[in-house]
Amino acid sequence: MAGPGESSTDRLLAKAGMQRAPSAKIELFQCRDFLSAELCEELIALIDAGRRPSTIADDNGDSYFRTSETCDLSASEPAVQRLEAMLLELNGIDPAHGEPVQGQRYAVGQEFKAHTDYFAPDGLDFHKFCSVAGQRTWTFMIYLNEVVAGGATRFKTVGKTFQPEAGKLLCWNNRRPDGSVNPNTLHHGMKVRKGVKYVITKWYREKEWG
Ligand SMILES: O=C(O)CCC(=O)C(=O)O
Numbered sequence: 001m002a003g004p005g006e007s008s009t010d011r012l013l014a015k016a017g018m019q020r021a022p023s024a025k026i027e028l029f030q031c032r033d034f035l036s037a038e039l040c041e042e043l044i045a046l047i048d049a050g051r052r053p054s055t056i057a058d059d060n061g062d063s064y065f066r067t068s069e070t071c072d073l074s075a076s077e078p079a080v081q082r083l084e085a086m087l088l089e090l091n092g093i094d095p096a097h098g099e100p101v102q103g104q105r106y107a108v109g110q111e112f113k114a115h116t117d118y119f120a121p122d123g124l125d126f127h128k129f130c131s132v133a134g135q136r137t138w139t140f141m142i143y144l145n146e147v148v149a150g151g152a153t154r155f156k157t158v159g160k161t162f163q164p165e166a167g168k169l170l171c172w173n174n175r176r177p178d179g180s181v182n183p184n185t186l187h188h189g190m191k192v193r194k195g196v197k198y199v200i201t202k203w204y205r206e207k208e209w210g
């Protein structure tokens with residue numbers, strides 16, 4: 001039985017087309033064609049209209065660490081509501097535990113270097129980001145387009161690299177079964193070499209969001 005803010009392997013594998021990466025070190029899944037081409041296009045248009053420079057927690061002084069742009073997507077947009085409904089049906093996580101949906105856009109040369117989505121429990125920013133809603137639990141990420149070259153997402157500790165494909169979903173548990181954070185979730189949004197890359201990111205928390 002999944003705890004608050006969590007999905008489960010059994011539930012995710014009940015979805016047609018869902019595949020688990022063959023590693024005991026991480027609960028990591030992919031599902032092709034999760035979103036229709038039409039919904040991907042609508043979300044790309046919203047990201048283009050609202051993008052701003054991305055930020056990071058626990059800034060390490062590397063101004064090239066995350067060079068993409070981010071867009072906070074409004075929950076009142078019909079396309080965002082359709083996406084949220086699909087995520088709820090898929091993962092069963094109480095929407096109150098979800099952060100607002102974000103879009104990310106990477107132009108040629110932009111990347112998000114190797115990082116984890118959980119907040120470092122001993123990091124300077126832990127209290128700032130986790131005091132209300134708690135730690136991040138699961139990540140759901142969806143590629144909205146095919147990139148001409150580059151832009152893969154690499155999980156180097158578990159030896160898995162995913163190529164962007166319009167509508168393809170990745171999801172993973174940022175924690176281990178005992179609730180501790182899982183460093184094997186380290187992942188790198190690699191540099192786009194040609195074209196532009198758009199993704200959706202949806203993070204969930206242990207407790208209710210704000
Ligand atoms: O763009 C990617 O491939 C990864 C994005 C990511 O890891 C993030 O936004 O946290």
Ligand SMILES: [Fe+2]
Binds near residue numbers: 115187
């Ligand atoms: Fe990430």
